[in-house]
Amino acid sequence: MSTLADVTAGLIEQRAILLEVMTLLSDATPLVAWSSRTRNALLTALSDEGLTSSEPWKVTALRRHLCGTTALTLPPRTGAAPISPAEHATAERLRADLPGLVRLRCAVGLELRTSAMQ
């Protein structure tokens, strides 16, 4: 059972990451310079693996907003740990809010492709 304190802490954490991702995208900071926390948050938000309900559509909408129609091959997340419920919740927050917060196609220059991460 979640308590109000748990929910509050989770929301504050999600918003901190959202603000960080928004700033990094707005500043066009290269992905290699991102912290593993923010990098994993964005990569999880852009992945539709295992998603149901309306979330796959939101992944498509976020990809379009950040990268236009460019086909993406996402680099792997940092670390081998499975995605936690808190990370899923943060990814959902990014999918819901990022398109309204950052410039259209602001991630095109970040080269969200495997080759760029090698």
Added chain:
Amino acid sequence: MSDTPRLLGIDDALHIVQRLIDVSEARHVAFGEPIVLVGGSALAARSVRPFSENVDLWMPSFSDEVVHVVESEARAQWGPLVKLDVTSTENLWGNILVRDIALSPVVAHLTSSHGPIEVRALSIEDLFLLKLAAGRAKDLQDLSLLLAFTNAQQLIARFRTLSAWHGDRHALLGYADALVTWLVRDLGADPGATTGLGLPAFIQVALEEAHVDPG
């Protein structure tokens, strides 16, 4: 990195809704009534939690231009993360149409040039059942909080209505299963409560096999 902007209280949310009315009128743009708080705003209106991340509304009609203007104002006051999310479609989070959303309970009154404007909010049961159907990680924590404000009888009664408006009939069994799991585990309901859900017989049989007679 700057500090994270603060979350919105219900008074903040209502202030933003009032601006939506005021700016619409100043620009002579029609807007539909009633205005219904959904999402985090509805949770705040119903005191489930004292804050909301964004202002989420359902209105029958509105101007995207006005929403943009008011959202920009709100960001100047409450920080860059504030989102004013307005929709006129009744499927708020997924496959369920809340066809009677305009009849949601009244929680506040705002003002307009032609008199008071009713502000409504989704009921506790709607919030629980819609978040349960959406199944997102960020909704699951709210489910625990919502349970403190309702009971099995009220959830079952509302499920009987909402389940008829579920757009994916093949998903209905899994949805009902999820509800019964919460009712039995967290509200101490008898597994026999499945019979009250008003489901088609073949779905009822499958549910009873899983919950009443799992052996």
